[in-house]
Amino acid sequence: MLYRITADHGVSEVPETSVVDEALYEKDVEGWVAAKPELLGEPLLIIGRQVALDEGKDRIDLLALDKAANLVVIELKRDLMAGAADLQALRYTAQVSQWTHEDVRRQAEGYWKGQKPERGTFAQEVESFCDAGFEVNADQRFILAGRDLRPRLGTVVLWLRKHAVDVRVVAVGVLKDGDRLYLKPQVVIPVPSEDKLRPAVWVGSSDKPWLVDGQQWHLEQRCSVKGRKIVEALIALIAAAVPDADGPNWNQKQYISWKAGGKNWLAIYTQANQATLDIAGFSVGPAEVADQLGLAVFKGDAELSEKLALGSSVGPGSGEGWLRIIIKPVKDFDETRVAAFSTVLQQAWLGFTGQPTSVALTEPAEG
Secondary structure (H helix, E strand, O other), rough: EEEEEEOOOOEEEOOOOOOOOOOOOOHHHHHHHHHHHHHHOOOOOEEEEEEEEEEOEEEEEEEEEEEOOOOOEEEEOOOEOOHHHHHHHHHHHHHHOOOOOOHHHHHHHHHHHOOOOOOOOOHHHHHHHHOOOOOOOEEEEEEEEEEEOOHHHHHHHHHHHHHOEEEEEEEEEEEEEOEEEEEEEEEEEEEOOOOOOOOOOOOOOOHHHHHOOHHHHHHHHOOOOHHHHHHHHHHHHHHHHHOOOOEEEOOOOOOEEEOOOOOEEEOOOOOOOOOOEEOOOOHHHHHHHHHHOEEEEHHHHHHHHHHOOOEEEEEOOOOOEEEEEEEOOOOHHHHHHHHHHHHHHHHHHHHHHHHOOOOOOOOOOOO
């Protein structure tokens, strides 16, 4: 409830109304959220409105990126959230889970085109908005927003959250004071007090083992014997070629990182039988780096089966200046390639920091 205070210390309620009572529509609610996405209880970067899916048969009200660069499907209702809203949002979220980095970039830049003030490139906007170490569309979630929540739908949402589906529900109240309308958004799921009442995770808790012993987590839990050999060879190579980098940092769930000036420069995503490097600082494309390393090139939009069929390979990374190198056999770090890998790392470091490493640039071995 909102209260009006007058000069003579009088207090009176500002009456509630609704989008329906004010003859407003879902497009009006869309406009409010698109202009101020923080209404939904968190910072969001809107990248689409009425986004067409399945050849136009479906449309997402709003599509956004969160601070981790995960895609967020936003479904808005002008009245009660009920019926098949959960299934509708789930279907849309499943569909965008298949989007590549390039799909997300095209969607965002198409939506931003012609907006005032003028937006930067996708890479610039995401780098500015997202937290360090982000990966575009690594995960997906959805938000439901409307006047209130039907109990049956609330039961479904709580069940989804229990099974690790990230869902948020926001009740958007409307109040009217004369000819002025006010919005009163409230996050109802998860319960706002839930995080405050839950004890903080102690660093020794097994709930997040990568915070307890990140090295053990990555080398023994996420990697097989084969994967561990690849990761250990990469760590030794990075230490020798670029000793100035701040790392390895082990306390992330999926990757080990090296930083420069507090920003992620290189990450090794640990996997059972291979390792994936994301490296920033390149002024050349995948083909040139693949040629330096004697590896294949993969396309960013290639089918998974096509990528699996390749050996170690180089392709586009998560943004401008980033490349991804997938390493499968540890023999790709034999003596004939060590110098080439060292040179590539040193060149990327120079491109990222503007400073050469404290060791001499490695010259690849001839022949």
